Amino acid sequence: MDKLKKIADDLRIDSLKSTTIAGSGHPTSCLSCAEIMSCLFFKEIRENDEFILSKGHAAPILWASYAEAGLIPKKELNNLRKITSNLEGHPTPNMPLVKVATGSLGQGLSAGIGMALGKKIKQEKGRVYVLLGDGECAEGSIWEAASIASYYSLENLCAIIDVNKYGQTQQTMYAYHLEKYEKIFKAFGWNTILINGHKIKEILNAFKQAKKSKKPTAIIAKTTKGKGVSFLENKKTMHGKPLNKKELKKALKEIKYTNIKITSKIKKNKKNKETYKFTNYTTNKYKKGELISTREAFGKGLVRLGEKNKQAIVLDGDVKNSTKTEYFFEKFPENSIECFIAEQNMTGIAIGLSAQGFTPYVATFAAFLTRAHDFIRMAVYSKANIKFIGSHAGISIGQDGPSQMGLEDIAMFLSIPDSIILYPCDAVSTEKLLREMAKHKGISYLRTTRNKTPVLYDNKEKFRIGGLKVLRKSSKDKALVISAGITVHEALKAYDILKKEKINIRVVDLYSVQPTDAKGLLKNAKECKNNVIVAEDHYFDGIGSVVMKAIGKIKHLYVKKIPRSGKPEKLMKKYSIDYNAIIRTVKSTIKSPQKAL
CATH class of the missing domain: 3.40.50.970 (Thiamin diphosphate (ThDP)-binding fold, Pyr/PP domains)
Incomplete structure (x- = not known):
């Protein structure tokens, strides 16, 4: 236990140093969870376990833990937040040891549930640990996650809440009222354990108890923001502020670097090696017109x-x-x-x-x-x-x-x-x-x-990502109508009516909105005298925006107002995206053709 305490102080020092060198970061948020990280990385976590740092702004202590465990070179900590380094300001899988990006608070627990469910589906041993900040527990997504974790009886999930009392600008909603966090988690069906987050024995005992539970466990740890440095402890104005060189020198007089070594159970090869397999299959058959x-x-x-x-x-x-x-x-x-x-x-x-x-x-x-x-x-x-x-x-x-x-x-x-x-x-x-x-x-x-x-297409028709389909075409087309989804059928209705009036239009099904076949769009537009109409069942920044980027000026039919309830055909008519609107627009466009693109 004494070794784990010393490792915690080493992690504090590395977090302070790296953020000072970087000139940015969140050192006080790292200092509050040092003992928790020490116990996790050098006692608790095994090879088949997973860890998510939901309070992603504490990334420097995660990188310090990797370095202490021998997973990355210690000197790499000096490159924190540099564009050439994988040690980013908040964790991302650019660092291969990280499987889930965090930093937008309130998301880590949901990802942890996915991992815990995944292990159960694979019938794989191993636990999932998620370290949360108390500030992010104001996010509704935390409680969505807490509810479903209990529903699926995820006993292989352990959340640790670092209750250091302070958010970015003030005290958190519940400050040090740990019993309030406990009451909420219990109400959602969790096993709860309250501890002093700086006492190694209490942390280890909590992890031991959690393994015995048939429920997901929330370890609610009372900690001190800026712990270990007297002029940083409980200072609400120091969130997200690194120390300058003078302050760092002063801080290092209070925390002594021990350079003690403990073997971590996390292996160097514990990287995201998951592969995504796809096996081809035969699609269902449909009849044209069905x-x-x-x-x-x-x-x-x-x-x-x-x-x-x-x-x-x-x-x-x-x-x-x-x-x-x-x-x-x-x-x-x-x-x-x-x-x-x-x-x-x-x-x-x-x-x-x-x-x-x-x-x-x-x-x-x-x-x-x-x-x-x-x-x-x-x-x-x-x-x-x-x-x-x-x-x-x-x-x-x-x-x-x-x-x-x-x-x-x-x-x-x-x-x-x-x-x-x-x-x-x-x-x-x-x-x-x-x-x-x-x-x-x-x-x-x-x-x-x-x-x-x-059904419009034959069962043998092939589709590729980034493609389009020309459904109607002639050498005398006067306008190009681009549509997708429901408006394809409106475009075809317009085509049939206009053909009877001896007005030829070309109809394109832009099924791949992104990526877009820009070359194909441009070619078809030029062949239709650059008279381009886009009809879509969406607000402005949709398919029309994609087409404009590819070919330039268009006539754009889209939902321009907040719609009402009503029958589909009446709504499409009212908001001018049906076949009637396409016909009107085609006729007005060919009377006043677009300039060459």
Whole structure:
């Protein structure tokens, strides 16, 4: 125990030194959890265990722990926060020992649940430890996570709350009232243990007790922010402030470096070596003209995917009968996770599952995915492999009204670096694009609609990410109509009517919104005298923005106002994205053609 106490002081010194050299960082947040980190890394954590630093601003002490354990060179600590170093300001998998990016507070526990569930699904030994700050316990996502961890009886999950009383600018909501944290966690069905977070014996005993519990455990540790340095302890003004050289020299007089060595059970090869496997499969067959919704086709295709891909895990937010994941849940209950109405927690769980080598498919209404935007953003930084499916997209869902309509989802995923966005218009393209999405590693999004639409494509049709389909074409086309999903069918109606009036238009199905076939769009635009109309069931920053970036000026039909409840066809007419609006726009455009691009 004395050795662990000395290791804790060494971690404090390394955290202080590295942040001073960097000229930035959060040393006081590191100092409060030094004994906890010492016990975790040099006594508690075994090779099959996982650790997530949810209070990611304490990254310097994580890097110091890796160095102390011999996992990285000690001299690398001097490169903290440098652009050439993997020791970033908050943890990311650029450091191979890190599996989950943290720093946006309130997310680590959800990812920890995903890891704990993953271990149970794989029937793998090992525990998951998540170190949280008390400030982030104000986040609602923490309690979404706490609730579901108890529901799934995750006895292999241990959360440690570093209650150092201070947030960034003031005392936290409950300060040192540890009994309040205990009461809440107990109410959610957790085993709770209250300790002094600077007493090695209490910390080790708590970990020992946690292993005996049949519930997830919350160790609530009372600590001191800035512990070990008298002029830093309990100073609320020192959050996120490194010491200058003079202050560092003064601090090091109070903490003596011991250079003591203890072997860590964490191995050097404990890196994220999880691989994502995909096994090809045959999609379902459909008849041209058959009426079926794309959400229905997605549900059926997901079952086919699951038959061959045992690493596929489907998560749903209590809308299985709407998203049609219910088919997968019925056939593969062991690979299905009901996350209830908690979309951000569902996404966090998916991040943890991805870190365990699974491929999560996360499904809910497109509108509700916007609640999880920050978690999706962090999934990118975690280098996660997650497939998102948003059903009930656009105003075509009808009478349920604007709160249920996915009208911001494309814009949201366009803001996610390197994400894939696919919007199929029929059953065949839905299943084919689901399969392409399954092959892709990274963040991807499939948009599905509620209403039944006719099958347009032959079962042998091939689809690639980054492609488009020209559905109607002639050498005399006067305008190019670009659409996706539900508006493809409106464009085809417009085509039939205009053809009778001897006005030829070209119809493109832009099923791959991101990446986009910019060359293909530009070629088709030039062949149609640069008269380009985009029709989409979305607000402004969606498909039209992508097309404008590729080819320049367009006529843009999109949802320009907050919609109302109503029948789908009436809504599409009212907000000018139906076939009538396309016809009007085509006619006005060819009368006043666009300038050459």
